[in-house]
Amino acid sequence: MxxxxxxxxxxxxxxxxxxxxxxxxxxxxxxxxxxxxxxxxxNPEQLLALAWATCLNATARVFVTPEQRTAVRVEVELHDAADGFGYEFHVDAYLSVEGVSLDETERVLAQAHARCPVSKLLGGSATVAVHTETFAG
Incomplete structure (x- = not known):
């Protein structure tokens, strides 16, 4: 590598x-x-949201046609840690693809999430999730 x-x-x-x-x-x-x-x-919450939104959307662009638009939004919440010590992030990413069904958006999301370096870094965490949503334009 x-x-x-x-x-x-x-x-x-x-x-x-x-x-x-x-x-x-x-x-x-x-x-x-x-x-x-x-x-x-x-703050770290905003920087994490920016990093993942940028990376995941750039990666999703690989799996759609050049004419299709994509959008990613990332929500980061700061919670008291489940173990009672300090804090933890709860992070949700939402991908939408213009002009396709949610099933097709799910396919793009699965491919992008598997390839995006930030997704790889966050993957497997119990407080991280990815979702699809309808493209809002």
């Missing part, structure tokens, strides 16, 4: 401050649990 791409991100401020991509962007971060947080700052 050959490496295709590498990036590195760092954070030295924790849940408040800045996370950075080496040689790239700086992202202001703030805990969603802090009532005084900067509303323009991001």
């Amino acid at each position: 050959s490496m295709r791409y590498r990036t590195e991100a760092s954070n030295s401020d924790g849940g408040t401050g800045v996370s950075s991509v080496t040689g790239g962007m700086n992202v202001a971060v703030a805990s969603p649990l802090n009532p005084d947080r900067d509303p323009a700052a991001s």
